Amino acid sequence: MNATTDRLDRRRFLMGSALAIAGAPGFARAAGPYEDSPWRRLSDAEWKKRLSGPAYQVLRHEATERPFTSPLLKEHRKGVFACAGCDLPLFRSDWKFESGTGWPSFYTAIKGALGKKTDFKIGVPRTEYHCARCLGHQGHVFEDGPRPTGLRYCNNGVALKFAPA
Numbered sequence: 001m002n003a004t005t006d007r008l009d010r011r012r013f014l015m016g017s018a019l020a021i022a023g024a025p026g027f028a029r030a031a032g033p034y035e036d037s038p039w040r041r042l043s044d045a046e047w048k049k050r051l052s053g054p055a056y057q058v059l060r061h062e063a064t065e066r067p068f069t070s071p072l073l074k075e076h077r078k079g080v081f082a083c084a085g086c087d088l089p090l091f092r093s094d095w096k097f098e099s100g101t102g103w104p105s106f107y108t109a110i111k112g113a114l115g116k117k118t119d120f121k122i123g124v125p126r127t128e129y130h131c132a133r134c135l136g137h138q139g140h141v142f143e144d145g146p147r148p149t150g151l152r153y154c155n156n157g158v159a160l161k162f163a164p165a
């Protein structure tokens with residue numbers, strides 16, 4: 001690493017820390033209807049027992065599943081997509097669209113079902129979202145989706161369960 005990249009990494013870390021401490025918009029908050037959820041009190045070992053290996057890595061450790069591997073890509077029935085960790089409904093099937101990215105994508109979410117924070121893991125800021133009840137990582141939201149919102153909630157399939165209507 002050279003002095004320039006070291007300075008940029010330090011600056012990115014300090015900016016992210018300052019924004020989080022200041023409570024900048026876009027960072028996850030603990031308060032809300034799910035603040036006292038028993039799902040938030042489960043230990044890492046309990047989560048590991050409850051979830052499949054891939055779901056555990058995505059939901060609890062913010063991993064990303066390989067693109068085009070989720071059976072939910074081909075799910076077109078009417079119903080609801082819920083968090084695989086705690087069953088909280090997150091998306092309606094009417095909001096799903098084919099983004100061509102390899103992950104289930106939605107243009108909006110059920111109100112109050114998601115929390116968001118800024119993620120700098122790849123060196124540029126992205127908006128990560130997670131289940132508001134259990135705080136399980138779901139994916140990232142981008143501004144390249146269809147109307148009416150222009151958003152693309154790009155979700156890991158292993159982080160979801162589908163409940164047909």
